[in-house]
Amino acid sequence: MTRRRVHSWDVANLAGVSRTTVSFVLNNVPGMRISADTRQRVLEAAKQLDYHPDASARRLVTGKTSILGYVERQSPEHALSDAFLPQVLRGVHDSAATYNFEVLFAPIPLELSKGRFSRLLQGHHVDGIILSGPRSDDQEVHQLIEANAPIVLQGHLPNMQVASVDVDNVKSAKMATSHLIRKGHTRIGMIVHSPEAFTAGEARLQGYQETLEEHGLSVDPDLIAFASFTSSSGEHAMRKLLKAIPRPTAVFISSDTVAIGAMQAVQELGYHIPQDLAIVGFDDIPMSVYLKPPLTTIHLPAYGIGWAAADLLIHLIDKDDALETNVLLDTELVVRESCGASRI
Amino acid sequence: MTRRRVHSWDVANLAGVSRTTVSFVLNNVPGMRISADTRQRVLEAAKQLDYHPDASARRLVTGKTSILGYVERQSPEHALSDAFLPQVLRGVHDSAATYNFEVLFAPIPLELSKGRFSRLLQGHHVDGIILSGPRSDDQEVHQLIEANAPIVLQGHLPNMQVASVDVDNVKSAKMATSHLIRKGHTRIGMIVHSPEAFTAGEARLQGYQETLEEHGLSVDPDLIAFASFTSSSGEHAMRKLLKAIPRPTAVFISSDTVAIGAMQAVQELGYHIPQDLAIVGFDDIPMSVYLKPPLTTIHLPAYGIGWAAADLLIHLIDKDDALETNVLLDTELVVRESCGASRI
DNA sequence: TAATTTTGCTAACACGTGTCAGCATAGAAG
DNA sequence: CTTCTATGCTGACACGTGTTAGCAAAATTA
Structure with missing residues (x-):
């Protein structure tokens, strides 16, 4: 593991091209004419060296972190949200993965939220936030929403113009x-x-x-x-x-x-x-x-809620604003025994 | 939110010092003589502008991501691990937060793990990995362990020299x-x-x-x-x-x-x-x-398991190798009714 | 006064990548 | 043969930060 890290110029050298070309090939940049032969050589070199671009460098230059934060802010209903967290989180992840986004797990309790939101957003740790367990009396979240920060609520907040995913x-x-x-x-x-x-x-x-x-x-x-x-x-x-x-x-x-x-x-x-x-x-x-x-x-539909929230958030980040911002998911009646057989 | 991002030179300008000085003050770099007056001015400027250093830039230059990956790799026992995931994850987070680390949630199912580990580690998305639900027949994980990657198992794998946290x-x-x-x-x-x-x-x-x-x-x-x-x-x-x-x-x-x-x-x-x-x-x-x-x-002790795993992993990353690498946590007997009153 | 040290700060480089502008070469058009 | 255009590639800059080497002024010593 102390093996020296592989950089894009290693790939460039092995393929006998410039670093720029490597970037063009690996990112499939449209409008760039690359001969089939060169493209092949680059791809093989990258595979042979098991090259993966450095996430921080790429983020720095693109200005996108491709990370979304899943922020927990529950209070008494802990027990309930806990039961669904695994599924929701998996939904969030799978949806995010579709867009090559990662998921940062960041509980921020109401008591000690001192600057945690700023750190996350201004510090550019994430591109946006899914907020689980929103509360109407949450001042910090109100500020974020008013500042038009990229946020999707998992749940609902009355009288607030903010994207959300909830069940009907x-x-x-x-x-x-x-x-x-x-x-x-x-x-x-x-x-x-x-x-x-x-x-x-x-x-x-x-x-x-x-x-x-x-x-x-x-x-x-x-x-x-x-x-x-x-x-x-x-x-x-x-x-x-x-x-x-x-x-x-x-x-x-x-x-x-x-x-x-x-x-x-x-x-x-x-x-x-x-x-x-x-x-x-x-x-x-x-x-x-x-x-x-x-x-x-x-x-x-816990998994679906997670999926939809991540999907909505990512579209929001990419400024596809025309998107429906209040998603209501359908549920399903699961008939077991407590409702009894027909009385008729 | 479209407000221009605040950078370290904004703080420098406001405080009337150089960017270097800002960095020294905010990071509390030891051995650097800064007058009390200047230090104060910088701190105030930073607070006034709500400055938070760009995570990507800092990571790029330091070579540390200060992120640890929580990788799920469960199979049939999903139901069980799901019940504990919230607490474990919270333990991981809280422990990591102590060291200013973030937590990336990254399930990597056995089936389609195609390069996901490489991406995570070689692509420098994380500094190390906590592996939940390790399986003895997991080839990819074996390779990582042999390559001496920074990994802590949540659980146990026989005949493997690798750090782990488990219950006694x-x-x-x-x-x-x-x-x-x-x-x-x-x-x-x-x-x-x-x-x-x-x-x-x-x-x-x-x-x-x-x-x-x-x-x-x-x-x-x-x-x-x-x-x-x-x-x-x-x-x-x-x-x-x-x-x-x-x-x-x-x-x-x-x-x-x-x-x-x-x-x-x-x-x-x-x-x-x-x-x-x-x-x-x-x-x-x-x-x-x-x-x-x-x-x-x-x-x-789900929370404790998460806490200990993150703690161990971070020490491992920082090469404090002399650390006990196989942590066994104590449990507690919770007496309710199914064991009955005394028979004697 | 001159030489040395200490104090307080800064200029400049490096991290690894994406991408814009541009540069040869080859082919087509005149 | 000359001029133009498309093709295929590259040099150089930018992203925002941490950090090393160094510099002027002040303080100390000789």
């Missing part, structure tokens, strides 16, 4: 709710997690309500309960729902993590899932399939 | 086994997952056996079953174990994922955990706490 929450909630209706349920409750801090919760609630109305079912406030990000908050919410008269026969829960606690409450109260109560969750966390009974839920 | 599997298995013995069990079985491809399985089996012997208990081959990486293989293994006569009263399972399937088998056969059968797992995957009953298991 309204549509997804409609899928879940209408599935329960199709099963014959008419008393359908919902547990919404953290609608204030997390706009997705609100959107999912909206989808649920609209679907009920579209099917001529009334929206009963007693059948809507709120939770935070934790399982135990789901337990609490479910106990409240089950006091409603008449009892709901099905509940749509806007987060699988919350659903875990809710299911526990149901079973502790002596009810059976799905016979006494059908349940549909949201997220399809890896654990969902192992729950008892296995949870019917809305599958979050 | 023998010691951990002893903790698990002796805990069951302390609870009063004498018929203790074990399910080993994939000992052939995954050396950790073998080590855990060894720890189990030695502990039995140390306590004067015989090792009964009928009480040892093998599984792969999946839950369903655990189901199969457990069914086999429960046919032993007399039945084991406790089982140590070398993987939580496998334990999930095993527990399912136990309950399907009508036995109760932990009354009829106590269970201790290994890994402490996030899901373990939600199982029924919650799984007693060995906690894998």
Whole structure:
């Protein structure tokens, strides 16, 4: 490994041409006439020497790093985002690789973000940023967005003109709710997690309500309960729902993590899932399939989210601005056992 | 954002000094006499302009990228490593940040690794590599190790002289086994997952056996079953174990994922955990706490593994070679309900 | 006063690449 | 034969920084 590094002039010497020609050949520069013979010689020399251009030198002269930063900025929902990070990151990477971009992993916690963003962007460590776990009260990110920095949100921030990739929450909630209706349920409750801090919760609630109305079912406030990000908050919410008269026969829960606690409450109260109560969750966390009974839920396309975010960001960096800047991805209903067989 | 980039000579001009002086001050170059007054002026100018040196230029001239690559190379055990990736990566990042290193996320699947390693190292995208999920049959990695490339394995590869960070599997298995013995069990079985491809399985089996012997208990081959990486293989293994006569009263399972399937088998056969059968797992995957009953298991210090790997790699890069190159981290027994109350 | 050392700073080079302007040579056109 | 154009290649500059060698002025010593 202490073997001297191979440079472009080594390739040039071996091929008997100038360094410039090597660059033209290896980068496939358009409009440059290179004879087939020379091109061949250069390619062979490069392969023989296992030449790879120095990334820093190339970046310095081109002004492009071809690196995008994946910045984590989560707060309480850590547990959820953690479960998806591997897939999202792989999506980001694979998409970026298509454009010969690399991915820098850079968590920047809210507390000690002191200058980290400047370092990343002004210091030219990355060409742009994918921001995971955006928060409305994040001053530093607001500044970046206003400065028109190349940023793509993984998620959503209301009243902000910024590119983003998210799941179509309204549509997804409609899928879940209408599935329960199709099963014959008419008393359908919902547990919404953290609608204030997390706009997705609100959107999912909206989808649920609209679907009920579209099917001529009334929206009963007693059948809507709120939770935070934790399982135990789901337990609490479910106990409240089950006091409603008449009892709901099905509940749509806007987060699988919350659903875990809710299911526990149901079973502790002596009810059976799905016979006494059908349940549909949201997220399809890896654990969902192992729950008892296995949870019917809305599958979050984590890999696709990562892919789309990187794709959008790179187009943004290259100033193909005319691009749709708010991507909404479709989800899928994964039917397992918790929603029960048809009631009809 | 189209605002012109700030360079070191901007700072120099504003402070009324040369670019060289700016560099000396900002990098705290030792042995350089700078008057307190000048130093102050430079620091203020830099802060006022929000100056951050261009990463590429600095890398080009110093020859150090100050980036380390986190390379994923997993195969079947994806599910397991995925559960820990977020924590490991955070550990890697935080440790690296201590040395002003960045972290590049670079999965390189076995199939299409065509030149990716060369690109990374020869192309000087990174100074070194942390390799997650090393496989003994990985030719490309063998070559890198023999070429003495700066690599740290996250895990272990037998008969290879290469730096690595792993958990003390023998010691951990002893903790698990002796805990069951302390609870009063004498018929203790074990399910080993994939000992052939995954050396950790073998080590855990060894720890189990030695502990039995140390306590004067015989090792009964009928009480040892093998599984792969999946839950369903655990189901199969457990069914086999429960046919032993007399039945084991406790089982140590070398993987939580496998334990999930095993527990399912136990309950399907009508036995109760932990009354009829106590269970201790290994890994402490996030899901373990939600199982029924919650799984007693060995906690894998994912964050610590990441931290240690980055620390080791950076020391290796800086040629502090005298460093211990095979780090073994301690684990912790997390007692929940599946191991039962004391039998004594 | 003259010689020497110390202090505080700077000019100039190097890192390895991409790329613009230009230069021979060969062929075509006049 | 001369002039022009296309072909195939190259010399030289630029990117922004770290760093070595060195220089003037001030301080110290002789």
